[in-house]
Amino acid sequence: MKLLYIVIDGMGDLPIEELNGKTPLEAADTPNMDYLARIGISGMMYTVGKGIAPESDVAVLSILGYEPSIYYTGRGPLEVFGSGLSMRNGDLALRCNFATINNEKRIIDRRAGRDLSTEEAKELSEAINKGIRLESYPVDFEFKNTIGHRAILVIRSRAKPLSNKISNTDPAYSMEGGVGVAKANVEMILQSCKPLEDDEMAIISAKLVNEFTEKAHQILEMHPINKKRELLGKLKANAILMRDAGNRLPSLFNINERYGLKFACLVDMPVERGIARLAGMQPIDIPPPSKNIEFDCELRVKKLLEVWNEYDCFYIHIKGPDEPAHDGNFVLKALLLEQIDKSFFGKIIPSINLSDCLICITADHSTPCKLKAHSDDPVPVLISGNGIKNDGTTKFSENEAKKGSLGIIEKGSKLMPLLVEYLKGSRSL
Ligand code: ZN
Ligand code: ZN
Secondary structure (H helix, E strand, O other), X not given: OEEEEEEEOOEEOOOEHXXXXXXXXXXOOOHHHHHHHHOOEEEEEOOOOOOOOOOHXXXXXXXXXXXXXXXXXXXXXXXXXXXXXXXXXXXXXXXXXXXXXXXXXXXXXXXXXXXXXXXXXXXXXXXXXXXXXXXXXXXXXXXXXXXXXXXXXXXXXXXXXXXXXXXOOOOOEEXXXXXEEEOOOOOOEOOOOOEOOXXXXXXXXXXHHHHHHHHHHHHHHHOHHHHHHHHOOOOOOOEEEEEEEEOXXXXXXOXXXXXXXXXXXEOOOHHHHHHHHHXXXXXXXXXXXXXXXXXXXXXXXXXHHHOHHHOOEEEXXXXXXXXXXXXXXXXXXXXXXXXXXXXXXXXXHHHOOHHHEEEEEEOOOXXXXXXXXXXXXXXXXXXXXXXXXXOOOOOOOHHHHOOOOOEEEOOHHHHHHHHHHHHHOOOOO
């Protein structure tokens, strides 16, 4: 008996006027997911909880069964760990973006035009690691580009443990109760990092972040890669924005031991990989996402089938639809959902035995195109296969899922235990 747990990033949405009141998922032609809905049951789920518009990290933690109010210690450490860098308690870990600023520190683009190649980012990272020495406190640091404009920074103290009680330099997010929250309508100015409490190490940690920011800007501004980008009419990646400071890794229970099942994961992004690895899942090697989602999906199906017999449960995180939703591009979001349906579900369904496999499809959060941001709106959940009887659901969509027999799951952390119950047959089908 297998469990296939597929999370489609930012899939949930709200009705869109231009789509005749349909959501992108509803408007998309998704015959394979609809088939699973017609033989399964569905419902809606608040991935973290009502009233919380989560970032992916908190949401993924929650929908893998770890209640964030107990387990979450910030995004920075998860990103650092997921990127393969070491992290000890007292190290300061931050999520970073390459960005473009002007002489007045006004942010022209939070993602440096969103066209920074991994090769460019890698070279800029090397220049930062070689060229910067932090002098305001005895520390070492490691800076690493991850995917596109994304990067991470870990600062390791050679004296006292560093503090995570510091503000973001990225104005688009604030820290509220240790959780990164997206802010709307803010002035796009590179912020100076401030201590969030009157504590020696918080003051020192904020100072280190500001020292790094200043020195990184000097190196990046003059770097040949940026000179070249400027000549080509592209935006310079001349600043590093930082957010989501953390100074320890969460201690998660081992998911294999908790449920007596062997878990593997196929995930692209460092933060999801970090969470999955901390949970004890075996990561399956896959290349980073290309621009071609159909190719990526087919490759993932191939990899999945290669290791099919070695594990009981597979967590697969598919990244695509969130990004166009942030741009308000509902047409592209619907198209990506169609491509995922065709190239992932259309390939995997004929290759496995559904009477011997439980499939769950859901999202980590809603990213409504009209909000261009994550929201707390519940996401659709579909559970199918393994002899489950249809509850009358006819299609996979928010509207249909509202009527499903799963009802409303109030907290995403309840889903994984529920899936294991269905898998083991302890819940009636
Ligand atoms: Zn997400
Ligand atoms: Zn997003």
